[in-house]
């Protein structure tokens with residue numbers, strides 16, 4: 001019989017108490033290399049595509065690439081460097097397959113609270129050596145609530161392709177923040193208004209989570225999190241796959257092909 005990948009009792013208790021579950025050694029070195037290679041091939045393809053205008057929205061610099069049906073995030077401090085991508089599973093058969101890997105989906109069933117779950121969106125953060133900037137303090141919920149009715153149930157599995165340290169900008173979370181509902185946000189129009197207002201949030205509550213490559217962190221849409229710039233000489237890349245209950249469209253259909 002295949003090993004159960006579902007959350008065990010201790011992990012379920014941690015999820016309730018802290019709002020996240022961390023599993024180390026989930027993916028082996030060879031697998032991480034294959035996933036990383038697929039990501040880098042995608043980024044090379046994207047860099048060859050015709051550039052559309054880049055827009056500064058909140059703390060980020062976005063480009064909507066309609067041809068490839070993806071959203072590119074450029075480093076605001078170095079706008080020729082890709083910071084990350086959202087919506088890419090349709091561009092890579094191999095990344096589409098990894099998105100459905102049971103090591104992501106089985107635990108996420110327990111977070112979503114469904115036996116059948118579907119991919120909602122997927123993100124890649126590259127955080128390049130010396131150039132990768134911050135992912136600003138936020139909860140995922142505000143970004144999704146106007147978009148899908150299941151926003152409060154979306155679960156994310158974040159896979160680290162490289163070791164993540166305090167120096168290279170590991171994920172930082174506020175344990176227990178998922179129980180506090182939506183946090184106060186910046187008084188800005190548009191995407192900037194999705195970010196948490198740093199003047200109203202005690203960032204001493206943040207806990208850095210340094211992890212080895214191959215670790216997966218699972219969390220829900222209300223966990224407060226961020227990551228700081230990469231001050232090291234090596235990239236800190238991560239993939240975030242987010243899942244929702246069945247019967248709901250993928251974010252790509254909602255953003256790129258609205259009915």
Ligand SMILES: O=C(O)CCC(=O)C(=O)O
Nearest residue numbers: 123125135171226227238
């Ligand atoms: O890669 C990271 O540091 C976090 C990414 C993240 O939270 C996001 O893209 O919403």
